[in-house]
Amino acid sequence: MAKLLVIAEHRDGKLSEATLELCRIAKEVAPGLGLEPAAAVFAKDDALAKEVANYIPVVFSVADAAVEGYTADGYAQAVKAVVESQDVKGVLVPHTYDGVDYAAKAAMAIDAGIVSNCNKAEVEGGKLVLTRNIFNGKIQEKKSIKTDKFVVSFEKGAYDPAEAGAAGAVTAVSVSFGPIRTKVKEVIETATGGVDISQARIIVAGGRGLKDGDKFKEVVLPLAQKLGGEYGGSRPVIDSGWIEASRQIGQSGKTVTPDLYLAVGISGAVQHVAGMKGSKCIVAINKDPEAPIFNIATYGIVGDLFEVLPAFSAKL
């Protein structure tokens, strides 16, 4: 039977959570598409392939020094080789930093259409229908793929990870790699030093809605102090240099799970939510009633944060 193939993601010998999420998606939609769920692991040996086999029945292992570390050229070539030799129809890739780097290249290599950054996969009339966010999550769209082969990438955290089951079979696939044009020198920590906000019990986080760095400091910092908590920010706040990088919350920053997370002037982009959705109680204050942050908050106030926050602070 033709395969629906998950491409595993790993770093420092550890599988990513996104890999297991893809295994769940593959097992859910493969039967309706007349496909068999499978995965491919590209690594220096087959240790991780054996681990993935606990989550999906068929695993192809490309164990080669060329894919010991991630590169777009290495991964695109490995995807092409496995797709062509193992009767693969569809490829599932995580929409993570590495996934974004190679998914479209892999699609080009196998002449497949790609729908990226999806959050839902459904089978309708034997066809795969994908749902994804557009316009910053204010709108969603449904898409399908017309080509014989297809590539789909999924937002991290859109599905729960697959549960482990009976061990599947691992098959070695050898690939003759061509040139790899990029060279990884090292992986470095960028937000070193600074305060560790990940242990704070209360966090006041500000976003673009604070307008500028001075207002951020005027409004957010005293409130965090009064509540005995820490302050942090969403990506635009760090990009604009209003506060230091060690206080960034979200996919590219810290993951936090405080008892109280006060999100002020934060719209709630998926990348931000990934870093704070585990908080016990989330309060959102935003002037836009359609801001996605209200969909995950416990309490919300729709209004001007420059009016609401001073009032809130005074009542504490």
Place this chain on the structure above:
Amino acid sequence: MKIVVCLKQVPDMESKFKIVDDKKVDESQIAFKINDFDNYAVEAALQLKEKLGGEVVIVSAGPDRAAKDIRQAFAMGADWGIHISDQAILDGDSFVVASALAKAIEGIGGVDLVMTGVQTEDLQAGVTGVMIADMLNMPHCTNVVKIDTADGKAFTLNRELEGGLNEVMELGGPAVLTVQSGINDPRYPTLPGIMKAKKKQLDVKSGADLGVNAASKTEFIKMFIPVADSMAEIIQGAPEEAAGKLVDKLKNEAKVI
């Protein structure tokens, strides 16, 4: 250095979005601007030009209204541009648009570096830059947060990873870089810049002019306003009143303060 920046005009995401016939956004209430990520790419290109000399060329596929934001990049300091204005291409998917952009870049010739934003704010796909690299047979790096080059030919790049990590990598040009927000502090156009921008060369091309014969590989079905699984308890009232109720709830209901 000859640097091409691929730029897209997108709606301001704070706009009020209304869907027409399940398939498009009502543009009458929308203000348009340069895709934020592309704005960082323009700035990064201008900084390289200032360091190493050469020119920055803007390539953009968009309707007539996009010319305003191509000229905005001219006002920042870009030298000239190509505006791909062709409804058949704009109706196509990322593969079709990437094909048109790649053909335009090929036509310019002698390009040392192609830069674009990591994704567009409207479609959030993050595939166009990587496709262009593949079509032009160039290496690429996505989510670039730092660019080092002494000669415009060999590059040391920081690629952003999860949780505050960066991968430091090397590649040789010509290459495609997709730029992440925060890499720099994009400049605002100056008045003389805006005056000069009006006279800069902007070539308008159709798909036929560029020899594009790509067809969409994906199909759009429909768009809709998402219905949330859950929704916050919205606390009503004037700021004073709402703030008071919120304090009460946090103390007595959620018990977190």
